[in-house]
Amino acid sequence: MKEIEAEKFLLPTDRLSILISCIIHDIDHPGVNSDFLIKSCSPLALQYPVLNVLEHMHWSKGKDLLSEGCETDILVNTTPQQRKEILDQIYEGIMSTDMQNHKKIVLEMEARVKQQKSYDINIHGDRVEL
Numbered sequence: 001m002k003e004i005e006a007e008k009f010l011l012p013t014d015r016l017s018i019l020i021s022c023i024i025h026d027i028d029h030p031g032v033n034s035d036f037l038i039k040s041c042s043p044l045a046l047q048y049p050v051l052n053v054l055e056h057m058h059w060s061k062g063k064d065l066l067s068e069g070c071e072t073d074i075l076v077n078t079t080p081q082q083r084k085e086i087l088d089q090i091y092e093g094i095m096s097t098d099m100q101n102h103k104k105i106v107l108e109m110e111a112r113v114k115q116q117k118s119y120d121i122n123i124h125g126d127r128v129e130l
Contacts, residue, residue, distance in 0.1 A: 009119065009121045009127070010127055013078075013082055013085055013086050013089075014089065016086060017085075017086045017093060018089075018093060020062070020066075020074075020086070020090050021090045021094055022093075024061070024062035024065070024090070025055075025058055025093065025094050025097050026058060027058050027062055027065075028057065028058070028061055029054065029058070030044065030054075033054070034051060034052055034053040034054045034055075034098075037053050037054070038051070044057060051098075051100070052100070052101070054098075055094050055095050055097060055098045058097075059090075059091055059095070062090065063087065066090075075087075092128055105129070109129065
């Protein structure tokens with residue numbers, strides 16, 4: 001983040017969300033993709049009956065680690081509003097790792113570049129997209 005000078009366009013809570021997302025986005029990954037889990041009727045696919053089984057499992061496990069009162073809650077010193085924003089961004093970050101979502105995100109960013117539409121750091125959605 002230092003290399004791209006993220007502090008110029010991302011808030012401290014945005015940067016924290018990104019770091020946490022990076023750490024937990026593949027937590028407990030079984031080594032196969034969601035499609036395989038669904039087609040094989042795995043217990044994980046039954047527990048998370050959505051197309052992006054793995055991302056929902058990663059989010060659930062990560063959210064458990066960040067639960068208030070849990071010894072692994074590194075958000076313990078945040079305000080309730082900051083906690084909500086950080087958790088929302090972590091969720092978005094993890095869901096964006098699903099290749100179906102990822103393709104959509106890349107296409108949206110490419111369209112934005114073609115339109116020469118800049119990002120506004122004061123707009124939450126722009127920071128999330130970055």
